[in-house]
Amino acid sequence: MRIEVAVNGEQREADVWPGESLLFALRERLGLPGSKNACEQGECGSCSVLLDGTLVCACLVLAAQADGHEVVTVEGLADDGALHPVQKAFVEAGAVQCGFCTPGLVVATADLLARRSDPSEDEIREALSGNLCRCTGYQKIFDAVRLAAR
Amino acid sequence: MEVLNPHTLEEALQAKAEHPDAVPIQGGTDVMVELNFDRRRPEVLLNLNEVGELRGWSRENGTLRLGSGLTYTEAMEAPLAELLPALAEASRTVGSPQIRNRGTIGGNLGTASPAGDALPPLLVEGAEVELASTRGVRRVALHEFLVGPKRNAAEPDELIAAVRVAPSGGQQTFMKVGPRNAMVIAVCSLAVVADRERGELRASFGSSGPVAGLVSCPLDEAASLPELVVEAASPIDDVRGTAAYRRHALGVLARRALERCLA
Ligand SMILES: Cc1cc2nc3c(=O)[nH]c(=O)nc-3n(C[C@H](O)[C@H](O)[C@H](O)COP(=O)(O)OP(=O)(O)OC[C@H]3O[C@@H](n4cnc5c(N)ncnc54)[C@H](O)[C@@H]3O)c2cc1C
Ligand code: FES
Numbered sequence: 316m317r318i319e320v321a322v323n324g325e326q327r328e329a330d331v332w333p334g335e336s337l338l339f340a341l342r343e344r345l346g347l348p349g350s351k352n353a354c355e356q357g358e359c360g361s362c363s364v365l366l367d368g369t370l371v372c373a374c375l376v377l378a379a380q381a382d383g384h385e386v387v388t389v390e391g392l393a394d395d396g397a398l399h400p401v402q403k404a405f406v407e408a409g410a411v412q413c414g415f416c417t418p419g420l421v422v423a424t425a426d427l428l429a430r431r432s433d434p435s436e437d438e439i440r441e442a443l444s445g446n447l448c449r450c451t452g453y454q455k456i457f458d459a460v461r462l463a464a465r
Numbered sequence: 466m467e468v469l470n471p472h473t474l475e476e477a478l479q480a481k482a483e484h485p486d487a488v489p490i491q492g493g494t495d496v497m498v499e500l501n502f503d504r505r506r507p508e509v510l511l512n513l514n515e516v517g518e519l520r521g522w523s524r525e526n527g528t529l530r531l532g533s534g535l536t537y538t539e540a541m542e543a544p545l546a547e548l549l550p551a552l553a554e555a556s557r558t559v560g561s562p563q564i565r566n567r568g569t570i571g572g573n574l575g576t577a578s579p580a581g582d583a584l585p586p587l588l589v590e591g592a593e594v595e596l597a598s599t600r601g602v603r604r605v606a607l608h609e610f611l612v613g614p615k616r617n618a619a620e621p622d623e624l625i626a627a628v629r630v631a632p633s634g635g636q637q638t639f640m641k642v643g644p645r646n647a648m649v650i651a652v653c654s655l656a657v658v659a660d661r662e663r664g665e666l667r668a669s670f671g672s673s674g675p676v677a678g679l680v681s682c683p684l685d686e687a688a689s690l691p692e693l694v695v696e697a698a699s700p701i702d703d704v705r706g707t708a709a710y711r712r713h714a715l716g717v718l719a720r721r722a723l724e725r726c727l728a
C-alpha cells in the first residue's frame with residue numbers, strides 16, 4: 316500500500332507492506348537509517364521519533380498509521396548542516412560511545428527541552444527512562460542534557 | 466494483509482461488522498510487538514487513530530467518559546488527573562514517556578492483561594465499559610468485562626468506545642511493585658479508594674490472579690482490608706516473582722495504601 320508522510324518537512328511517498336512499522340519504512344523505504352532498530356518492542360527507545368510533535372517509538376507505530384501525518388527523525392534536527400544544540404552537547408560532553416542509543420536519546424532530549432527548558436534532575440531521568448544505553452552508564456548523557464539546557 | 470482507515474466511529478463500526486476478525490489498533494504498543502515478532506499475522510488491521518470520537522474525554526453531569534483512545538499521558542494531565550488520581554498515578558508508571566504518549570486506556574482494556582495498570586484504578590471507581598457495534602451501544606461493568614487472562618467480553622463486531630466512571634472523590638492511590646520505576650510489568654499492583662460517601666473501602670489488585678481482582682469492606686473495618694486483599698488474590702509463581710512474594714507484597718501495599726487514603 317502507498318503512504319504519504321511529511322518527513323523532516325518534506326512530503327514523501329512510500330510503498331509499504333501493510334503490517335510494517337514506521338521504523339522499517341523510515342530505514343528501508345525512505346533511506347533514513349538514523350533511527351535505530353535494536354529491540355522492535357518499545358523497550359530501548361533507539362527508534363524514538365516525533366509523530367505530529369509527540370515522542371514515540373517508531374517501531375510501535377504502524378507505517379500505515381503515519382499516512383497523512385508529520386514525522387521528525389534525528390536527521391531532521393540539524394538545521395542546514397549545523398548541529399542541533401542537543402547534538403552539539405552530546406559531542407562536547409562525550410556522551411557517545413558506540414553511538415547506537417544516541418539518535419534516540421538526542422530526539423528524546425530535544426523533546427524534553429522543547430517542553431521544559433530547565434528540567435530538574437528527576438525530570439531528566441523520567442524523560443529519558445525509555446532510552447537504554449549499554450555503554451556510557453548515563454552520567455555523560457545527563458551531563459549532555461544539562462549542557463544543552465544551558 | 467490489509468489496513469482499514471475509518472475516519473468516523475460509524476465507519477469504524479461498519480468495518481468491524483464487515484470484518485469481525487479485523488484486529489483494532491490504537492496506540493499499537495501491544496499489537497505492534499506481536500506483528501514485529503510475527504506472533505500474529507491478521508488478515509485485516511483496523512486503524513482507529515483517525516476516529517476523532519474515540520479521543521479525549523468529556524464530562525456528562527457527574528460522569529466522566531474517557532474515550533478508548535485516551536493516552537496515559539493525557540490521563541496524567543489536570544484536570545483529569547485530579548478527578549481520577551489513582552488512574553493518573555498508574556498511568557505514570559506505564560512503560561516510558563514514549564509508551565505513555567501512544568498507549569491508550571482502550572488498548573489496555575482490549576489486551577485485558579492481569580497486569581494491565583489502568584485496570585485496578587478503574588475497578589475501584591466502579592467503571593463501566595461502553596461497547597459499540599452497528600447493532601447499538603451497551604454498557605458492561607468493568608469487572609464483568611474482564612473475563613479471563615487476556616480475554617474480554619467484547620463481541621467480534623464490537624469496539625470499545627469509551628470507559629464511563631463517576632469519580633467517588635475519595636482519597637485514593639495506586640502502587641506497583643517492580644525492579645525499577647520505568648518499563649516494568651507489575652510484579653503486583655494495588656489501587657485503593659476510601660469512598661466516604663458510601664462508607665466503603667475498595668481495593669483492586671493486579672498481577673495476582675487471572676484477572677485484576679476487586680474487594681471491599683466498610684470504612685470502619687479498615688484494619689481488615691490487607692487480609693481481604695491477600696485472601697482474594699490467587700497469584701502464581703512466574704518469571705517476575707513467586708506467589709508467596711506477591712501475597713506478602715500485597716499485604717504491605719494494602720497497609721501503606723490505608724495510611725495514604727485514611728490520612
Ligand atoms: C515497552 C512497553 C512497556 C509497557 N509497559 C506497560 C505498563 O507498564 N503497564 C501496562 O499496563 N501496560 C504496559 N504495556 C502494554 C501496553 O502499552 C498497554 O497495554 C496499552 O494500554 C495498550 O494500548 P494501545 O493503545 O497501545 O493498544 P493496541 O496495541 O493498539 O491494542 C491492544 C489490544 O486492544 C485491542 N483494541 C485496541 N483498541 C480497541 C478498541 N477501541 N476496541 C476493541 N479492541 C481494541 C487491540 O486489538 C489489541 O488486542 C507496555 C508495552 C510496551 C511495548
Ligand atoms: S527499536 Fe523501538 S524501542 Fe527499541
Ligand code: FES
Pocket residue numbers: 410411412413414415416417447448449450451
Ligand atoms: S553509547 Fe553505546 S548504547 Fe549508548
